[in-house]
Amino acid sequence: MKKKAIKVLAVILTICVMIGATSLCASAYSSDITGTVEFNGESRLNNYGFVWQNQSRIVNNREDATVHNNQPQAEITYNYGTVGSSTTSSRLYGSAGNEGTIDYNYGVLVSNLEGGSLYRNYGRITGYNFGTITDNQEGAYLFCNAGIMNENYGTVEYNTRGGMLYSNVGLITEANTGTVGVNRGTIQRSGATSAYALDTGKVEENYGTIVSNAYRSTVEKNAGTITDNTGCVRNYTGGSVGNNARDGVVYNYGGTVQRNEGKHYLQADLKTAHATVAYGEGFSSDNGVDCWLLEGASGTAVITPDEDYEITSIPADSRITSAVKNNDGSWSVTVGGLSANVSADDLGITAAPMPDNYTVSIITGDHGEDLSVEVPRGARFFDALDNAGVFETLDAMETEDYIFRDLATKPLSEFADAEAFSNDAGALLDTTVTSDMTVYAGFYTKIKEVALTLKQPVNGTTVTVTDGIQTPAPVLTVKDGAHYSIYTDPDYQYSQWYTMDNDEYKIFEGAFEEDGTYYVDCLLNPDFGYWxxxxxxxxxxxxxVKEAYGRMALSVTLSTHAVPPAVLGDSDGDGEVIIIDATWIQRFLADYSIPDTFNLSAADVDGDDEVSIVDATWIQRWLVGSSIPYPIGKAI
Incomplete structure (x- = not known):
């Protein structure tokens, strides 16, 4: 019952205010104004005349009625006439307009001055608003707003510097050089007409239409339409900029730019889950958080995964011109040529937890089955495989023909020499396992037999030693294709003649004695890939030969022999003349290899102090029994 009574009373009061017809309502107000009142200090229901200055309350300012100046403490509930018409009395009574409160304006308001409040305007405001207008309704008109306007559904000609229009659903026909909070209507131009003007407009959010966003003016969030831009626009999804002119800047959050002559920045968000991004050269930051790239340009960034994560995918893409993994697990990327905003997902950049274990696959080739072992992430390669028994397994694969040498990053056949293989294997064993790996077991071929040929010492030959170098030194040869060689570096004390003195080796110096015993130490060096x-x-x-100083250090024991006198025609010094002696002469003349025992004096059959093909011919004639003038076969 109480609520119903209150509702009925409210209806009655409203009716009283609107028509002024009952004595109950009329008793609260003084008489209506019908003529001219200079200072109205009484509450009036209706004004039908002219009030120079209103200091109280007028419920209805009727058609053709005028309130010249509505004072700060005054209130007009409904204005159908004029508030603030200009007259010569303005000098006497102060600025014409409203400094108080007008609830509803259906007429003309010349100026809503600083401190003035207008709640709803359905009429015309021909001057400035320096105060507050709550609603400028559809069909209403405001010449210039330099104060606060909460909502505009009508027309505002100018929203000037200092003006704040929170929500525009109507029309701003000329320039906005103030601030518009949310525009859902139309703004013909936001900003000044000159690049050098101080007045700049600002639209915080645009869902409607801005025909021109001029010069240094800004649109903080555009999800509507901007026909021409020479200012700055932050363009979001759904937003459209028809023409970004030469001086214009568009930061694009997913909107469109139909034509660009200015600066069109595209957002590149390279951060994926569980990763951070350090944007480098080429990128700019509009607000300290978002990173932008000028359309068509390129920029660099480093993507660093969180601890225990890794970047699992950076696919080849025309927008990612390069991607290089760094030693610390981060990736350096170059992004370029963007035509739209991109994210890490768009570019296929993803991060995932690193596994606790990685798989190391070991290729053994023809020497056994390949091996596969799980090793802990971050473990030292050698320790992990050793703990898993991999090396024991590989050693067990050894056969009579091969021996396991070491693991490497590529097959043995791809290494140039033993040093390169050894360096690679050493580095691999000390590697920290951070990914799946494929490595190769190196199996060396065993050398089953070594055959050396040593030129025996000749009785009476004198040996000298100067600075540790022995002359003549022993001559050791190996068979061609034997896959090993003899170490002959004179800085090492190998390949020298020794004698035995009280069970100790002694470097020999002097003349070889008849039937003497001498020793030669040599170091055998297998070719790469052999063992x-x-x-x-x-x-x-x-x-x-027995081993003397460890594997490959060998001691050869030889005795001297007497050299028989040279025989004419016996070019190889074996004591007899046969067809091979003629052949040796031919090889000598052709610079082919010949025996160390080749004797020039014996080969010079005709004694002309020159070995020639004629000497070989005399030997051939002598062997077939032809008569020759030289004593072939006789001692020289």
């Missing part, structure tokens, strides 16, 4: 072990049989001049 000498304890089972390798080594012979010198057909006799087995």
């Amino acid at each position: 000498l072990d304890d089972d390798t049989v080594v012979t010198a001049n057909g006799a087995t």
